[in-house]
Amino acid sequence: MTYGQITESADYIKSKIKSLPEAAIILGSGLSPLGDRIEDKTVIPYKEIPNFPVSTVKGHAGNLIVGTLQNKTVLCMQGRFHYYEGYTMQEVTFPIRVMQLLNIKKLIVTNAAGGVNPEFSAGDIMIITDHISRMPNPLIGPNDEKLGERFPSMSEVYSKKFIELVKQTAEEKNITLKEGVYVGNTGPSFETSAEYIMFRNLGISAVGMSTVPEVIVAAHGGMRVLGLSVISNVFNENLQQEPSHLEVLQNVSLANKKLIELISAFIEKI
Ligand code: HPA
Secondary structure (H helix, E strand, O other): OOHHHHHHHHHHHHHHOOOOOOEEEEEOOOOOHHHHOOEEEEEEEHHHOOOOOOOOOOOOOOEEEEEEEOOEEEEEEEOOOOHHHOOOHHHHOHHHHHHHHOOOOEEEEEEEEEEOOOOOOOOOEEEEEEEEEOOOOOOOOOOOOOOOOOOOOOOOOEOHHHHHHHHHHHHHOOOOEEEEEEEEOOOOOOOOHHHHHHHHHOOOOEEEOOOHHHHHHHHHOOOEEEEEEEEEEEOOOOOOOOOOHHHHHHHHHOOHHHHHHHHHHHHHHO
16 A cells, blocks of 8 residues: 555545544444444445445444534544455555544544453443554555654553543543453454463453554554453353354444443543
């Protein structure tokens, strides 16, 4: 993906919208209802945007929405691109580059994730305090200095300021939040029991198949990030439970109402 291609996509989006967004929100599996809350909106299907990949997974809508949430102009991705779908890491993270050229400096990423912290329940919302990457790095390859530096720091990819603000917001709204480290695996297979146990023993709280590449690119591009995982299943070796995509979608829907309330109120503060 070249700078020219990113510019072409950003220019197309600019030509369709009334004002430039201040923040972006990426909605994970089953979390697209937040996109429907955006007002005064322009909906741009991914397939209409030059150079944009198209999403293929059930539960992922495939629309870019620009409009207002609590009087702030936001860009919202209803559906994202996953490495397991066969996209390259450059394709997976292409939308982040487009956001960067739209001059968006604040990003909220959401996902559905498996809980490995035994204190978690399905439907919990977890603040991602940090991540561990088990995917290829999306920055591998020639570095375009116009987009960021060769060796970017990853020391605070999840903004401490945003974490404080979202905790404050949750308290005001009486929403309970968990927090912890997220591991990004490639998927598409769920983890084996030995893998879930390994992650739990390492003190990891949640595992998923997205987010990490996007956040690395966002950090490279100088964006401030808030990461939120909705816990869709919790690993327990004593229960004969197998995670499934359907279960993920059903349990994530339990959290949609509070997630919408939380993100709407958070957006007001940033
Ligand atoms: N593992 C990986 N990704 C996931 C899971 C899981 O258990 N649940 C939702 N996304």
